[in-house]
Amino acid sequence: MIFMSDDPRPRSKEDPAGRIAVLADQCVLCGLCQPHCPTYVLDANEAESPRGRIRLAQALASGELTADATIRLPLDHCLSCLNCESVCPSGVCFGELLIQTRALLGPRPDRPTALLGLLTRPRLARSLLALARGLRIRRWAHRLPWLFGNAERAALALLPTRGTLRTARALPPFSGAMGRVALFQGCVSGLADSAALDAARHLLRAAGFRVHTLPPVCCGAIDLHDGATASAAAAAGRVARDWADQPADTLLCITPGCLGTLRRDLPDVIVEDAMGFLGRHVERLQFRPLDERVALHMPCTQNNVARNGAVVRALLDRVPGLDVRELPATPGCCGAAGSHGLTFPERAERLRDRVLGHLAPLSPDRLLSSNIGCRLHLAAGDHALATEHPLTLLARQLQPGTHH
Numbered sequence: 001m002i003f004m005s006d007d008p009r010p011r012s013k014e015d016p017a018g019r020i021a022v023l024a025d026q027c028v029l030c031g032l033c034q035p036h037c038p039t040y041v042l043d044a045n046e047a048e049s050p051r052g053r054i055r056l057a058q059a060l061a062s063g064e065l066t067a068d069a070t071i072r073l074p075l076d077h078c079l080s081c082l083n084c085e086s087v088c089p090s091g092v093c094f095g096e097l098l099i100q101t102r103a104l105l106g107p108r109p110d111r112p113t114a115l116l117g118l119l120t121r122p123r124l125a126r127s128l129l130a131l132a133r134g135l136r137i138r139r140w141a142h143r144l145p146w147l148f149g150n151a152e153r154a155a156l157a158l159l160p161t162r163g164t165l166r167t168a169r170a171l172p173p174f175s176g177a178m179g180r181v182a183l184f185q186g187c188v189s190g191l192a193d194s195a196a197l198d199a200a201r202h203l204l205r206a207a208g209f210r211v212h213t214l215p216p217v218c219c220g221a222i223d224l225h226d227g228a229t230a231s232a233a234a235a236a237g238r239v240a241r242d243w244a245d246q247p248a249d250t251l252l253c254i255t256p257g258c259l260g261t262l263r264r265d266l267p268d269v270i271v272e273d274a275m276g277f278l279g280r281h282v283e284r285l286q287f288r289p290l291d292e293r294v295a296l297h298m299p300c301t302q303n304n305v306a307r308n309g310a311v312v313r314a315l316l317d318r319v320p321g322l323d324v325r326e327l328p329a330t331p332g333c334c335g336a337a338g339s340h341g342l343t344f345p346e347r348a349e350r351l352r353d354r355v356l357g358h359l360a361p362l363s364p365d366r367l368l369s370s371n372i373g374c375r376l377h378l379a380a381g382d383h384a385l386a387t388e389h390p391l392t393l394l395a396r397q398l399q400p401g402t403h404h
């Protein structure tokens with residue numbers, strides 16, 4: 001399977017084909033990334049590996065191949081986990097290469113665009129979620145296949161429970177002496193992870209920061225990674241307008257899945273992962289003991305975009321008595337991966353089962369994961385554990401009276 005060509009088409013470094021050519025040229029085809037790729041581990045197929053995808057992208061960009069359904073499928077299966085990028089000795093920017101390739105291809109014809117459009121509009125989604133619960137719609141999904149396709153059924157399986165929508169207790173007093181930060185609440189996390197948002201406010205105020213919150217809007221990550229470039233650009237514009245109204249110096253997000261896209265949306269702004277930020281101010285916080293064992297799932301984006309898995313572990317280690325057992329990094333991605341869990345639910349379940357297979361030997365009391373997409377997907381798997389964001393646990397254990 002050789003795709004190299006004389007590449008007769010002119011290339012501009014600005015258009016996706018030109019960008020792909022430049023980025024793909026960095027790959028020396030060494031294959032060191034292969035064993036770190038979850039889809040290569042799953043399928044044992046070169047086309048489903050980073051190296052195979054780079055060569056496919058190269059051939060599509062040069063016009064040597066056309067994007068029929070068979071050719072684009074391995075590219076659509078890519079999870080954007082960036083495990084390959086983090087181990088590549090040649091510094092191949094695989095994430096950018098994939099974004100450009102998907103921009104070149106455009107969204108899959110069977111992309112659940114209407115469903116994704118709903119999920120990324122939190123106010124509308126919140127109303128419909130309440131209606132879905134009222135009608136007990138999850139019970140009907142399998143009986144009405146003409147109404148609920150695979151993607152809709154996969155989304156219903158992820159419906160958050162009432163517990164995950166619960167908000168935390170009253171915020172502690174604060175001095176604001178440490179500065180001002182703004183929290184990005186996003187779309188799905190704004191909808192399904194208000195407990196973690198409240199926890200972040202709680203901890204940041206206790207550390208002495210004045211906390212502002214952006215309105216619930218989507219950062220555009222799902223559209224960007226699906227090749228829906230116009231919608232991604234519109235989302236970036238909304239984020240930039242909302243940020244312009246904030247009197248803060250730093251934008252923090254609680255879900256590392258939004259981090260990379262927010263940094264693209266706001267290239268001149270300091271955008272940080274909230275746990276990474278808190279890790280630098282943890283000396284200002286004290287925690288009550290907790291005699292529990294937790295399994296810690298480290299999302300790909302925590303490791304490969306925020307790159308601060310050690311900080312997350314160190315924060316949790318501040319809780320006396322807490323026994324933190326991290327799930328093994330290999331085989332990596334749980335399969336949620338933006339829209340992947342909705343578009344390819346069967347593959348997503350297989351990837352999830354591999355991750356959850358490591359739970360039983362740890363005998364944890366609960367499962368922690370910082371990425372809302374991962375957490376909803378993991379929570380829908382075959383186990384009975386409570387799941388939450390590490391920030392939620394930390395805020396619950398905050399020593400009363402810890403504030404500056």
Ligand code: SF4
Pocket residue numbers: 026027028029030031032033034050051084087088089090091092
């Ligand atoms: S992406 Fe990097 S690690 Fe993978 S084959 Fe290319 S050069 Fe090697």
Ligand code: SF4
Pocket residue numbers: 036037038039040048049050053077078079080081082083084085094
């Ligand atoms: S981003 Fe993840 S799934 Fe995609 S090629 Fe790289 S390692 Fe494999």
